[in-house]
Amino acid sequence: MVNPPPPPRILGESSSFTAIHTYRLHSKGLVSQELIKDDTMLVFGLGLSLCNSNDDTKLEISKARRNQKLAQKLARPEAAELAALIHGLEWALQLSVESIQFFCDEDSIILAYVTRKATPNESTVSELLERVFLLQTRFKSCQALDASRDINSSVFKLAKDAIASQTRWCEGDTEYETCPVCYSYVSPNDKFEVRGCFHRICVTCMRNPFSSEQILRGNTAICPYPDCENDLVPEDCRGFADANAITIMIQRKKEKSIPVKDRVYCPNPSCSFLMSDLDLIKHVRNNNPRQSEARKCMECGLSFCKKCHVPWHNNKTCDEFKKSESYLKSDAALFMSFVKTQGLKKCPQCQFTIEHGGGCKQMTCSHCSHEFCYTCGAACKKNKKLTCECSRSGK
Structure with missing residues (x-):
């Protein structure tokens, strides 16, 4: 059977739409407070999308009403959503659709309302819901389903465009x-x-x-x-x-x-590339327990120790390597020397270098949000209080 031609895009024009398939309706209703010249006004906007499930023919409508009484009546989000749904169902009926599925945001209470799993307390919402129930009876098949926010984003933009056109x-x-x-x-x-x-x-x-x-x-x-x-x-x-x-x-x-506990920064001062430790572990081929902290920067290629944030020290502990001549001559050692002479500190959690700008010694790392004492490095409690005996003022 040959599919009928697409119906017109404008609501209200007569059309014939042979209902041999189930159609999908997405709707979005918004009420927004807009500044128009020097006046603040409420504007109602709706976006509708009707899709033929057989051949994916999609029709869209974007409408707005700068009507204070209407906008105030639909000021509640649930009321605006139900008003848009009513417009969409009426539109489908005018196009002779007989079988339809309409979608509600997955995090919206509208789906619970239209499936009678919840009852609204507000009179305007109740009145609009009754209109939805009456319209549903006029279809041979009418089903309410939930839709992800991504799926409904196109009709959300249509509703916002409708509001913008009225400003x-x-x-x-x-x-x-x-x-x-x-x-x-x-x-x-x-x-x-x-x-x-x-x-x-x-x-x-x-x-x-x-x-x-x-x-x-x-x-x-x-x-x-x-x-x-x-x-x-x-x-x-x-x-x-x-x-x-x-x-x-x-x-x-x-x-x-990247979760805070998985953030790893390359210790090369000229790189400092941010990586996920989960991604780095995938590239560690040596299963020797002594090399469990070995990592390789995905940007500059430097092999380094995740634990002490220095170039990798094969067959040496972190303390042993930091005493070696190769480390003392490295860029990492020169940078650490600069950090110490300038009175800078490293975040105990992510090892990012932090400068204290004066005042309270209770610090919050700008990179991982870890809270600690700038004097001794002790972590703060959950109530954000220092766990050490250091003075908050550092005196």
Whole structure:
């Protein structure tokens, strides 16, 4: 049987959609507080995706309503999600779909509502849920399933795009949007949409996270939207940050992906490459117990001891090697001599070199977050109190 032609993309137009297959519906409803000129307004946006399970024909809709009463009614996330689902089911019925599966976020309570495993307490949510139940009875087959956040990301973006389309206005022939960070009126072309949270920030404000001391110290750069904690993606930021800041961001992202106990840094001062010990162990072919700490840098090729962070000392203990002439002449020994003369210390957990900037001697390593006494190296307790007798002020 030949499949029917794809139905129109615009909701409301008449269409014939022969229902011989099960269709998949993804929906997302959002209510966002947006700054439009000098006014803060609530905007409702929805994204819908209807897919033919037989030939993967996909139809998408993005709609927004700048209606304060509606937006206030749908302000609760569950209400916005159910409203979008209602739009999607009505759309499918208008297209003559008879068999449908609709998907809810795996971490959302909506799936529990529509499968009657949970009952909402809020009246608006209850009313919307009843409409969903009525619409389900109009299909020959209607099934609710859970979907991962990745699968629903496309309709999430459609909903955000719908909201963004309502934040613009024209003055003459020029279109403007308000930046929610600096409140300036800027062209939509001069805004950057942050991946993940989809906040639209002007290019000038996007540069701020990279001019702060935080990124220079290696901390994660986050979206400058007020109270947003979404990490910026290094690859997206090359237009705002210099190469050094991008390198630091990539390093911090890599550190986050490796558990603290598995982080290993190459002891070569000119390398300091970060690696996962689990990956390094795979390349250790010698099963001699005395060489169980032997590692080889995946960047510069240096063979080194994981325990004492010096070049590998075959047939010697760590203490014996540090007294040998070959070590005393090595770059590692010269660097350690510099560290001592400058009053620097190494983190007891990850061996990263740390400088004390003055004040309290209770330190937190910027690389592994280990908390310890800068004077003697003793670790802090779980309540973040020092376990040693050293003075916190170091006096």
